Amino acid sequence: MKKLLIGVLVVSLVLSVFVGFNSVSFAQKRYKEAPMLAELVKSGKLPPVEQRLPKEPLVLTLRRNAAPDGVLKTLKIGKYGGTLRLIHAAPGFGPEMYFLTIEPLLSRPGYNIADPITGNVLKGYKISPDKKTFTFFLREGLKWSDGVPVTTDDVKFNYEDIILNSDLTPSIPYYYRAEMKSDGAVCKLEVLDQYTFRITFAKPTPGFLDEISKPWMDYTLFIQPKHFLKQFHPKYADKDELAKKLASAKLLTEEWARLFKQYSLLPWASKTPENIQCPTLHPWIVTNLTPTTVTFERNPYYFKVDAVGNQLPYIDKVVSTKVESTDAAVLKIISGEVDLADELARMTSYPLFKQYEAKGGYKVIPMELPYNPTVLAFNFTYDDPVWQKIVNDLRFRQALNYAIDRNHIIDAVYYGLAELPEWVPAEYNVAKANALLDEMGLDKKDTQGWRLGPDGKRFELHIVVTPHLPDTIPANEIVAENFKAIGLYTTLDTIDVSLYFQRRSGNQLQVDTSWNEATTLYALGHAPSNLTAPSPLFDQWYSSDGKKGKEPPQWFKELYNLASQIGPGHRWNEKIFQEFKQKFRDTIPIINYVEKQKKGIIVNAKLDNVFTTGVGQWLLYSAEQLFYK
Amino acid sequence: MLASYIIRRVITFIPILFIISILSYLIIELPPGDYLTTYIIQLRSQGMEVSQEQILNLTRYYGLDKPIYVRYAKWIWNIIAHGNFGWSFRFNRPVSAVIWERIPLTMTISGLTLLFTYIVAIPIGIFSAVKQYSVFDYVFTFLGFIGFAVPSFLLALLVLWISFRYFGVAVTGLFSPNYAEAPWSLMKVVDMLKRVWVPIFVVGFGGMTGLIRVTRASLLDELHKQYVIVARAKGVPEQKLIFKYPLRVAINPLISSVGWLLPGIVSGESIAAIVLNLPTTGPVLLSALLSQDTYLAGSFILILSFLVLLGNLISDLLLAVLDPRIRFEGVSE
Numbered sequence: 001m002k003k004l005l006i007g008v009l010v011v012s013l014v015l016s017v018f019v020g021f022n023s024v025s026f027a028q029k030r031y032k033e034a035p036m037l038a039e040l041v042k043s044g045k046l047p048p049v050e051q052r053l054p055k056e057p058l059v060l061t062l063r064r065n066a067a068p069d070g071v072l073k074t075l076k077i078g079k080y081g082g083t084l085r086l087i088h089a090a091p092g093f094g095p096e097m098y099f100l101t102i103e104p105l106l107s108r109p110g111y112n113i114a115d116p117i118t119g120n121v122l123k124g125y126k127i128s129p130d131k132k133t134f135t136f137f138l139r140e141g142l143k144w145s146d147g148v149p150v151t152t153d154d155v156k157f158n159y160e161d162i163i164l165n166s167d168l169t170p171s172i173p174y175y176y177r178a179e180m181k182s183d184g185a186v187c188k189l190e191v192l193d194q195y196t197f198r199i200t201f202a203k204p205t206p207g208f209l210d211e212i213s214k215p216w217m218d219y220t221l222f223i224q225p226k227h228f229l230k231q232f233h234p235k236y237a238d239k240d241e242l243a244k245k246l247a248s249a250k251l252l253t254e255e256w257a258r259l260f261k262q263y264s265l266l267p268w269a270s271k272t273p274e275n276i277q278c279p280t281l282h283p284w285i286v287t288n289l290t291p292t293t294v295t296f297e298r299n300p301y302y303f304k305v306d307a308v309g310n311q312l313p314y315i316d317k318v319v320s321t322k323v324e325s326t327d328a329a330v331l332k333i334i335s336g337e338v339d340l341a342d343e344l345a346r347m348t349s350y351p352l353f354k355q356y357e358a359k360g361g362y363k364v365i366p367m368e369l370p371y372n373p374t375v376l377a378f379n380f381t382y383d384d385p386v387w388q389k390i391v392n393d394l395r396f397r398q399a400l401n402y403a404i405d406r407n408h409i410i411d412a413v414y415y416g417l418a419e420l421p422e423w424v425p426a427e428y429n430v431a432k433a434n435a436l437l438d439e440m441g442l443d444k445k446d447t448q449g450w451r452l453g454p455d456g457k458r459f460e461l462h463i464v465v466t467p468h469l470p471d472t473i474p475a476n477e478i479v480a481e482n483f484k485a486i487g488l489y490t491t492l493d494t495i496d497v498s499l500y501f502q503r504r505s506g507n508q509l510q511v512d513t514s515w516n517e518a519t520t521l522y523a524l525g526h527a528p529s530n531l532t533a534p535s536p537l538f539d540q541w542y543s544s545d546g547k548k549g550k551e552p553p554q555w556f557k558e559l560y561n562l563a564s565q566i567g568p569g570h571r572w573n574e575k576i577f578q579e580f581k582q583k584f585r586d587t588i589p590i591i592n593y594v595e596k597q598k599k600g601i602i603v604n605a606k607l608d609n610v611f612t613t614g615v616g617q618w619l620l621y622s623a624e625q626l627f628y629k
Numbered sequence: 630m631l632a633s634y635i636i637r638r639v640i641t642f643i644p645i646l647f648i649i650s651i652l653s654y655l656i657i658e659l660p661p662g663d664y665l666t667t668y669i670i671q672l673r674s675q676g677m678e679v680s681q682e683q684i685l686n687l688t689r690y691y692g693l694d695k696p697i698y699v700r701y702a703k704w705i706w707n708i709i710a711h712g713n714f715g716w717s718f719r720f721n722r723p724v725s726a727v728i729w730e731r732i733p734l735t736m737t738i739s740g741l742t743l744l745f746t747y748i749v750a751i752p753i754g755i756f757s758a759v760k761q762y763s764v765f766d767y768v769f770t771f772l773g774f775i776g777f778a779v780p781s782f783l784l785a786l787l788v789l790w791i792s793f794r795y796f797g798v799a800v801t802g803l804f805s806p807n808y809a810e811a812p813w814s815l816m817k818v819v820d821m822l823k824r825v826w827v828p829i830f831v832v833g834f835g836g837m838t839g840l841i842r843v844t845r846a847s848l849l850d851e852l853h854k855q856y857v858i859v860a861r862a863k864g865v866p867e868q869k870l871i872f873k874y875p876l877r878v879a880i881n882p883l884i885s886s887v888g889w890l891l892p893g894i895v896s897g898e899s900i901a902a903i904v905l906n907l908p909t910t911g912p913v914l915l916s917a918l919l920s921q922d923t924y925l926a927g928s929f930i931l932i933l934s935f936l937v938l939l940g941n942l943i944s945d946l947l948l949a950v951l952d953p954r955i956r957f958e959g960v961s962e
Contacts, residue, residue: 085806091720170689171682182681250713250723261690262721267683270721291730292802292908293809321802321809328801328906331789335799337806468670497670498662 031309034080054141058304078314078627085339086320092270095343097320099620101282106213121219131204138195143301144279152191157226159189167257175211178203215621225279232260283313283624292322314627336360339604366598367616374472376591377512381537386453397588399436402429403486413474417598423519433486450489461490466500507536527563653930664718664921715924724928735909739894742829750837754844773838785831785904802906832898851875888944892936
């Protein structure tokens with residue numbers, strides 16, 4: 001009997017050990033890592049992958065990571081390896097390189113505001129019913145790129161010692177304020193435990209999550225590495241140490257904020273030998289910086305895995321090379337030295353890129369731009385009584401709209417890669433245009449055939465352009481000719497970009513041809529300010545609550561009201577959106593020449609998990625899913 | 630006496646440099662807006678929004694909210710008292726770091742180009758003068774003028790295109806992609822030498838003409854002088870004759886232009902460097918001016934102006950050494 005008991009004991013002990021081993025090895029097999037990291041683990045330089053990943057890593061799924069309307073039918077499981085080669089024009093900074101690494105706190109797939117917002121760096125969130133309090137959950141076990149855990153200490157440090165510190169943040173941005181307004185009260189932070197914190201606003205701010213989930217808003221909004229940055233902050237740093245650092249950087253004691261910023265990750269800041277030392281949560285971290293190259297290698301503590309447990313990203317290395325001119329960029333692309341390019345792949349070289357597709361081993365994929373192409377926005381406050389009388393007549397705006405030969409513009413300027421607008425009537429009808437102008441009272445013409453204004457003098461339309469985008473000048477040249485064809489004396493002037501914006505805000509332009517995002521989907525949160533931007537006195541009227549500037553006509557006020565309801569601080573409302581769109585069509589405050597303009601994105605033919613429709617920038621935001629076939 | 634001359638010359642540097650610094654600072658600040666306005670417009674054109682508060686923060690961070698004379702005074706004082714040339718907005722680093730890390734490569738390429746130009750042009754000039762109106766003379770004059778007339782960037786583009794289209798070699802920078810980010814090694818130097826002929830050729834080709842024509846003209850002047858005929862009559866061999874007598878006199882105009890070489894070596898060729906994607910100082914100055922990176926552009930211009938003044942002083946001294954006819958007042962024979 002005793003022997004039986006001992007036997008059972010021994011067997012169960014052995015079994016339990018066996019089962020124990022199995023469960024450990026089962027856990028070990030749950031996550032996989034890149035070979036280059038596995039080697040480091042073997043030699044003891046890195047902890048194993050389960051200890052590097054948070055307890056609940058983000059599992060990459062199709063709609064998780066800025067994937068547009070179902071074009072990428074399946075998110076393939078990729079292979080590890082490879083180097084992604086990019087190019088950049090400004091020293092240490094390039095949009096490709098920048099967007100590739102950004103990790104927002106929350107994720108909003110694509111630019112459609114109606115899609116649900118999910119956690120990215122943060123595990124999740126809860127909104128209070130009164131929309132004033134937002135509770136956020138950090139991922140337990142999430143670590144910085146140097147292995148130090150991320151906790152609410154980092155959140156508190158960022159809030160108290162960076163945002164509320166007037167040396168570091170002289171002016172607190174609108175996304176920390178109630179109702180997402182620049183004059184709103186600053187939010188309050190409450191730390192509940194190591195992994196939970198709460199942001200509270202004085203007024204209901206439902207648009208908060210929309211704002212911080214925008215694809216270019218990095219996690220640095222709320223989380224900064226305290227363990228690294230505190231050595232540069234007078235509140236925590238050893239006085240002598242800090243003094244030494246300031247002296248060697250040739251800074252005075254009161255300039256400590258400069259030193260602090262040099263070492264921290266600021267939005268859109270170019271990479272410097274100082275700020276690449278700051279720990280991050282990005283998929284790749286900078287390991288080498290030369291005057292002409294920026295080299296990234298994978299972050300061993302990156303918090304995302306794919307559906308079968310492979311730690312992302314798939315690609316090991318990213319190298320971005322500086323190009324001094326767009327010609328050099330073109331040569332690099334057609335000789336196959338670039339794996340991913342958006343910004344520097346200019347449209348005017350599109351035929352050349354297509355020609356060398358096979359030889360260079362890449363594909364040119366036409367994808368949409370995140371911003372509107374050039375438009376004609378009317379300045380209703382331009383100080384000329386003749387202009388005022390004419391531009392406020394809807395028939396004038398409709399006539400100009402009918403006079404534009406959009407198909408010609410699409411073919412000549414956009415290589416056929418744009419569409420007729422939906423926000424304004426797209427019909428091309430010169431007869432209707434002429435009829436409307438005649439009906440308006442502009443039917444009298446001078447000896448050269450130009451229409452006379454109500455004051456009996458030749459009516460003149462002055463279009464001013466600035467070449468900040470490649471399509472501005474060619475498109476407006478065609479439009480100017482179209483207007484001349486209906487008898488309107490039109491001139492086209494090109495000026496420098498900063499001079500242009502000076503003149504615009506000085507109310508010196510009849511029409512505004514710079515980009516305008518009043519009709520761009522993702523920027524609808526700022527539709528009101530985009531509506532008033534071309535008419536500076538309306539802008540003043542709204543921002544001074546009616547005391548200064550000029551009061552807009554009733555139809556404009558109604559349009560503005562609708563725009564404000566899909567403006568900052570509001571959740572998506574399809575009915576209001578359609579109303580706004582319809583009213584826009586009826587009143588034509590801005591003439592869109594074309595919409596959904598496309599641009600060729602250069603992608604190495606061997607890259608997979610590449611989606612091919614939607615806005616091109618999305619591809620850059622979801623680089624961790626890319627892999628070499 | 631020589632020393633007092635040098636000292637006097639150096640003292641005149643100071644007011645000249647002062648005036649230059651004021652002028653260049655003013656001109657750089659002249660276009661409306663500042664570094665931030667163009668930067669923000671650039672960001673917006675890439676689809677990123679910048680809030681008003683961030684603009685304000687950046688303005689204060691860069692010190693752009695202070696009036697122009699305050700900024701100028703601070704800048705000049707920093708240079709004189711601390712040798713600190715200010716901060717480059719675009720590079721996000723101290724100006725001295727930006728310029729200094731590009732100097733070695735710039736001087737190497739410029740130095741090699743200079744060597745190439747002189748070694749090729751002067752013999753051609755001599756030969757052209759000696760064999761005046763021969764086929765050689767006409768051919769090389771013709772080629773020289775073409776090289777002078779064709780803009781360097783166009784020549785660079787042509788070389789790039791021909792190299793890519795017909796030889797399959799993409800000269801996309803000073804180094805091939807493999808070596809671009811690697812630290813310096815023998816292989817990297819070899820890699821660079823394989824490609825450095827492009828900028829040397831492009832820049833040198835244009836610069837040769839001036840040298841050829843000046844050498845040719847000044848030598849021609851001398852060749853018909855009496856002492857040459859006398860030497861020839863006395864039986865001095867032709868080659869020795871040319872090199873020992875007229876050439877020395879003919880070199881005079883070349884030496885007086887040596888002063889311009891100094892700033893040229895440091896600033897390098899800007900336009901061709903941009904097309905050929907070279908990490909030298911020339912493109913840095915151009916982009917600094919375009920983006921109104923005031924301190925970088927201003928400091929650069931100041932340094933170049935100093936080098937011009939220094940170079941002129943050096944060439945004046947060299948001339949005095951070379952030509953015994955030139956002496957300073959108060960220096961006895």
